[in-house]
Amino acid sequence: MESTLYFQKLQYQESVQKRTFTKWINSHLAKRNPPMLVNDLFEDIKDGVMLIALLEVLSGQKLPCEQGRQLKRIHWVANIGTALKFLEGRRSVYRGSPIKLVNINSTDIADGRPSIVLGLVWTIILYFQIEELTSNLPQLQSLSSSASSVESVVSSETASPPSKRKVVTKVQGSARKALLKWIQYTAAKQVGIEIKDFGQSWRSGVAFHSVIHAIRPDLVDMDKVKGRSNRENLEEAFMLAETELGIPRLLDPEDVNVDKPDEKSIMTYVAQFLKYYPDLHHTVTDVQENDVSFSFIPITVLNRGSEDRLMLRDLKVWAEQFERDLARAQMAETSLQEKYQSFKHFRVQYELKRKPIELATQSLRKDGKLLLDQAIVKQAWDRVSSRLFDWHIQLDKSLPEPLGTIGAWLYRAEVVLREEVSIQQAHEETANIIHRKLEQLKVNIHAFILGTTTSKLYCKLGLSSFCYYI
Known part of the structure; x- marks a missing residue:
């Protein structure tokens, strides 16, 4: 039995x-x-x-x-x-x-x-x-x-036959404990519920709603949630997370509404919500356990209007998805011409988002520092900008000669332009730095003009494969 x-x-x-x-x-x-x-x-x-x-x-x-x-x-x-x-x-x-x-x-x-x-x-x-x-x-x-x-x-578990091997993945306290702490102190504590594990604590569906509530309080009425059936709560939680937060629906109510829900499945699903919490170092709630301090700040408690918070969250999600799409496009095994077309497509999207992101990440503080949610968006945008720039350079260097050489020259000029000039206390020193940069640019511009002239000569000679890229 x-x-x-x-x-x-x-x-x-x-x-x-x-x-x-x-x-x-x-x-x-x-x-x-x-x-x-x-x-x-x-x-x-x-x-x-x-x-x-x-x-x-x-x-x-x-x-x-x-x-x-x-x-x-x-x-x-x-x-x-x-x-x-x-x-x-x-x-x-x-x-x-x-x-x-x-x-x-x-x-x-x-x-x-x-x-x-x-x-x-x-x-x-x-x-x-x-x-x-x-x-x-x-x-x-x-x-x-x-x-x-x-x-x-x-x-091998003692209850299982010798022939039945089972893979057991050990979670040695680290990731599992961290995920549980995050749930306890960003979600459960806010609505007054107790979450002890990734099993039975989730059966009623209230825990899932507490996580959604911590991210978007406007989506969940916790009083109504506590009065509904397990199945109703689970179905609505999974639906809200998918339609409002874009979190893939990995579970169904029948997977969780059982005596012993599967912990690994619940951990897999719940971990997806983590991406809505940035890496923060300011304290809202300090919890001490075994001399370990945890400080978490949900996006919803940052000192900005709700519309601004939602806009910044959407910009962050867009930038992260855009970066992933860029990475996949760079890896695609296509021709150089197709790669350039793909790059142009991404560049257009990038330019359309530039102004909104620059406006959203302007400092509102007297000291010029960004708020935490602004800093998160700026970091994501900087990663996108860097990846797009690197891809452009990679494509230019892949062009047939002499265009590949021109691409390398453009790269050197771009590097000079992208370097920030740090203002020195002695104005003469700052002027010298700017002068050196101008000289570097002058050298690159002369080389570029020479390379362009050579490329146009190729076109006149009927080398149309070169002309395509000019």
């Missing part, structure tokens, strides 16, 4: 994790160009192609991959091996040491073994979502234990 109940529990846990993890993967693969879709996680992961695609989207890096309709098992194992090697080369945010994948091997993934596949995906979620997001919260490094929060080990 006990053995039957155990296997039923195991099957439930496996089915919920499979659904949740599949939706999580698809929410990221949808950002890919072209998008990809996982239908059956245990089957679709076998050849390693979608696994590599997922890691590329999450990391922004390009990985080698065997592709094609006639892939054989040897190619599957090679792809999965590439993915595992890439993961083991990454470092845990908390510990700083490489991620450990114990008893997760290419052949088990190629066989589609459920427990091993789920263990691998959970490791990816921990590293790329939960660890990275919780590490942005202030003073959480002190929570890290001697072991990384991302360590996958295979263990």
